[in-house]
Amino acid sequence: MLAIGTLSRRTGTKVQTIRYYEEIGLMNEAGRTAGGQRRYFEKDLDRLAFIRHSRQLGFSLDSIRELLDLSDNPSQSCAEADSIARRQLHQVEQRIKRLQALKRELKRMVAECDGDSVAECKVLEVLRDHSECLTEHDQIGA
């Protein structure tokens, strides 16, 4: 039987995060000692490792929930798991594209400013006026 701190150390997950995963139903409710402390089996550790690894690969908690459900039913076809992964790949590719466009714009504004007063700052000029940009950026942020 493993204490929560052991799971934490062995998976690099904060203790609060493990409790959070239980709260949202991603981890099963752990058994308890007489005093109320959580105790886990190796399979819980495996599940947590799965969750963490999936997070590192950028999957949302919702996707991970689906993947865990699939993983629990080994006889099914894996088509759905594959499609979740492909969807994730697609999203990552889209984000890269958007970030590369941002990178080009940022590089240009940084390069074109000769570092004089704010009044002539190319950086601020571009931020004030999108028509100085070479690309559209429909999405906000990343």
Next chain:
Amino acid sequence: MLAIGTLSRRTGTKVQTIRYYEEIGLMNEAGRTAGGQRRYFEKDLDRLAFIRHSRQLGFSLDSIRELLDLSDNPSQSCAEADSIARRQLHQVEQRIKRLQALKRELKRMVAECDGDSVAECKVLEVLRDHSECLTEHDQIGA
């Protein structure tokens, strides 16, 4: 004098978002009609456009706050504005790198699965076992 809906339409910002920007002190407190509705000047529209454009280029609201402060003092050196932009560029570049590593791993797992049962699914196998990965992914998510 412009109503909030006009600012919204002319900058592509949701009305609630404009009020949110006021709440957090990013937009100045707008003047009000006798009935309590917000009314804006052209300069407020310019400021909102600046904020929105900066957000599209991925700047955080904190960075934007600094950039706006600088922009309001045209006599200063623009070194700080440039350094904020360079920092942003650097962050974007780091994110692209991380996403490209994710992309490679995702591509590999998707490609290697021949779409049979969950029990032999390569996607799920990789998610269960990081040692199948070619790269480390210290950061979570993006």
Next chain:
DNA sequence: GCTTGAACCTCTATCTGCTGTAGCTTGTAT
């Protein structure tokens, strides 16, 4: 002047994915 209805108002809740704090209790080693 009066009525309609779109647009405005405040307030509160929700989202994602955690993280941190306060204040208390339990488990374990010596």
Next chain:
DNA sequence: ATACAAGCTACAGCAGATAGAGGTTCAAGC
């Protein structure tokens, strides 16, 4: 028996908005 690390619950907060309820105001048409 005592010390103290590690556990517990409950709640608040982060970014950056977005949505809805329920009520008021503005402006245009008649």
